[in-house]
Amino acid sequence: MVEEKKSSGMDIDLGNLCSERAYGWAKKTFANRELRFGMPVKGLDGSFSNLMNYGQVRIAMSSDGIGTKIELAERTGIYNTIGYDLMAMVVDDLAANGIEPTNLSNILDVNHLDQEIVDQLMHGLHDAAMVTGLAVVGGEIAELGDRVGGYGERMHFNWCATGIGILPASVEPVDGRDVREGDAVVALESMGFRSNGFSLVRKIMAASFGPDWHAEPHHDGRTWGEVLLTRSRIFSPWIVSMREQGISLHGIAHVTGGGIPDNLARVLKRHGLGAHLDELPPPLPFMTEVQTLGEVPEETAYRLWNMGAGMLVILTPRDANLMVELLGREGCPARRCGTVTGTPGIILESRGAEAQTLEFKS
Amino acid sequence: MVEEKKSSGMDIDLGNLCSERAYGWAKKTFANRELRFGMPVKGLDGSFSNLMNYGQVRIAMSSDGIGTKIELAERTGIYNTIGYDLMAMVVDDLAANGIEPTNLSNILDVNHLDQEIVDQLMHGLHDAAMVTGLAVVGGEIAELGDRVGGYGERMHFNWCATGIGILPASVEPVDGRDVREGDAVVALESMGFRSNGFSLVRKIMAASFGPDWHAEPHHDGRTWGEVLLTRSRIFSPWIVSMREQGISLHGIAHVTGGGIPDNLARVLKRHGLGAHLDELPPPLPFMTEVQTLGEVPEETAYRLWNMGAGMLVILTPRDANLMVELLGREGCPARRCGTVTGTPGIILESRGAEAQTLEFKS
Numbered sequence: 001m002v003e004e005k006k007s008s009g010m011d012i013d014l015g016n017l018c019s020e021r022a023y024g025w026a027k028k029t030f031a032n033r034e035l036r037f038g039m040p041v042k043g044l045d046g047s048f049s050n051l052m053n054y055g056q057v058r059i060a061m062s063s064d065g066i067g068t069k070i071e072l073a074e075r076t077g078i079y080n081t082i083g084y085d086l087m088a089m090v091v092d093d094l095a096a097n098g099i100e101p102t103n104l105s106n107i108l109d110v111n112h113l114d115q116e117i118v119d120q121l122m123h124g125l126h127d128a129a130m131v132t133g134l135a136v137v138g139g140e141i142a143e144l145g146d147r148v149g150g151y152g153e154r155m156h157f158n159w160c161a162t163g164i165g166i167l168p169a170s171v172e173p174v175d176g177r178d179v180r181e182g183d184a185v186v187a188l189e190s191m192g193f194r195s196n197g198f199s200l201v202r203k204i205m206a207a208s209f210g211p212d213w214h215a216e217p218h219h220d221g222r223t224w225g226e227v228l229l230t231r232s233r234i235f236s237p238w239i240v241s242m243r244e245q246g247i248s249l250h251g252i253a254h255v256t257g258g259g260i261p262d263n264l265a266r267v268l269k270r271h272g273l274g275a276h277l278d279e280l281p282p283p284l285p286f287m288t289e290v291q292t293l294g295e296v297p298e299e300t301a302y303r304l305w306n307m308g309a310g311m312l313v314i315l316t317p318r319d320a321n322l323m324v325e326l327l328g329r330e331g332c333p334a335r336r337c338g339t340v341t342g343t344p345g346i347i348l349e350s351r352g353a354e355a356q357t358l359e360f361k362s
Numbered sequence: 363m364v365e366e367k368k369s370s371g372m373d374i375d376l377g378n379l380c381s382e383r384a385y386g387w388a389k390k391t392f393a394n395r396e397l398r399f400g401m402p403v404k405g406l407d408g409s410f411s412n413l414m415n416y417g418q419v420r421i422a423m424s425s426d427g428i429g430t431k432i433e434l435a436e437r438t439g440i441y442n443t444i445g446y447d448l449m450a451m452v453v454d455d456l457a458a459n460g461i462e463p464t465n466l467s468n469i470l471d472v473n474h475l476d477q478e479i480v481d482q483l484m485h486g487l488h489d490a491a492m493v494t495g496l497a498v499v500g501g502e503i504a505e506l507g508d509r510v511g512g513y514g515e516r517m518h519f520n521w522c523a524t525g526i527g528i529l530p531a532s533v534e535p536v537d538g539r540d541v542r543e544g545d546a547v548v549a550l551e552s553m554g555f556r557s558n559g560f561s562l563v564r565k566i567m568a569a570s571f572g573p574d575w576h577a578e579p580h581h582d583g584r585t586w587g588e589v590l591l592t593r594s595r596i597f598s599p600w601i602v603s604m605r606e607q608g609i610s611l612h613g614i615a616h617v618t619g620g621g622i623p624d625n626l627a628r629v630l631k632r633h634g635l636g637a638h639l640d641e642l643p644p645p646l647p648f649m650t651e652v653q654t655l656g657e658v659p660e661e662t663a664y665r666l667w668n669m670g671a672g673m674l675v676i677l678t679p680r681d682a683n684l685m686v687e688l689l690g691r692e693g694c695p696a697r698r699c700g701t702v703t704g705t706p707g708i709i710l711e712s713r714g715a716e717a718q719t720l721e722f723k724s
Contacts, residue, residue, distance in 0.1 A: 038464025102400025162524035
């Protein structure tokens, strides 16, 4: 998939290599907390978050940022929605392990400060925290001059956060251990690109409409900039709610970089299983429009973007029906979209610009 | 102090304003965890870290970065020491509230990846974790292209982290509530600038030696770049050790941005007290040399830089003597440096290039 790597603007293999190195070093520090508070729980390698023992409770910790989606805020001058994206990236990684996000600390790197923009960013993060039911307990703003770049003349910034969450002593983490052949897969629908794949999106838009592509009118009456800025839906409150209502979640994939195939495979690999996804939600129309503008092959689109499915949950078919009904009542669009199969590999009936059957080997 | 703000390369007032705004938004989210796991503990406003209730235990969370000190790594090509700086910035804020750091998650923003540099950075962070007795449990590496700038041709990056730590149910946080007139102040000595005030340091060096100032030989046989890169000493293990040995710590100031006056004032203000610091450790010779090169007034130097005192601990005179002795045995240079006074304001017998009596009002 050299083509894909090139077109995404990033070298995914090098990224994985660097992450593995970083994790290798990190792992050597685990013994520091052996039999003490903060001891990492074993067996969660490769999960979306991590987990530490603190006596009666276990705490999980997860970090993420919103990458180059920030350029959309800089281009549109709309700063009060990307807090949702930041929140979603962090807490939905926790939720993917069945963990209830409780607290968040954020770090804002800026070239120079603009009080009004900082206020709008934090307002958005606050709004997202209210949706998530989480307390923002920490933050750091660093003025770094030329070390931070961006678009236009106003404040440039990069923004990341670390969230922690709790798993009561009586509850097991959701890590794929209970996934079985015949389980159902439920897709929680996204509202757009969330915070992944924007390097390619920006490249396509610039090639299609020139440097001021964000101001280009979209046929829905908004500008393309506003359309692409569409905020992330935060899934974690629904995941927590499902658990509290007694639904047993066998596995959860947060669809981030690597798309459905990579992230679902992380959950299925534990027991060497696969999946057939024949009723995925359709991507948002503007996602397909971007795909068409960039002549992005269907397979690449499904590897780089969520294509309408922001989170995939694996559970028994009976629970899947119940979950879809409950989520519908609570206002989260969700649907059964496929089945767990007995052999590795994901077969996916795609719904992008060139709908087809895609096969992803593991 | 307009002069100081200008010379530091940052507008401290605007920074404070933005931080207050951010904290204002964050505070509105605290009620989300009312009577639930992760409920922020009240009464720690303005502390160095925060604290959340998790049943039997309380967890604290703190975020920080290493600012523009990164340029020193880029200039010298030495990447395996700034992990100490990152660790120190984060865990010593926790230690300043008497909290034992247990886990850390880091976020590395890069323009493009360089595997060798990532490896050295993480190696350094690992080494610092071994010193701290902490497990690095999370990390995120984000490739952000032109959003990240820096010096030279190799990988540019910004690096920050969030640490969590624990306070057992039986122990009160160190937050200045026990500080009394007549208490002693103990200074834990730094080895250099740690991670604060580098904007001004870099400006002075460039003005003195030109764009390649890092390669300029220092009289100790190293280059100026190597000298300024000197890693941070991590104080938290000693703070934890003192508590475990039964020494009652009344207040702790981590000397970061704002220097001794601002950070000590944060601890003293609870009871409207002041301090007379008449035996501070001398700054490292190279700190005074930088001060002289930049003709930095003594007062400014003490506001922007730690000037040799990386952490100040307040305790009874009797415990102060014991602590200095214990720390000496454990390899941490420390000394009694002053006394808590009954009225606000800090009187400081400075030891920089132009030693004098400085008065800082609160």
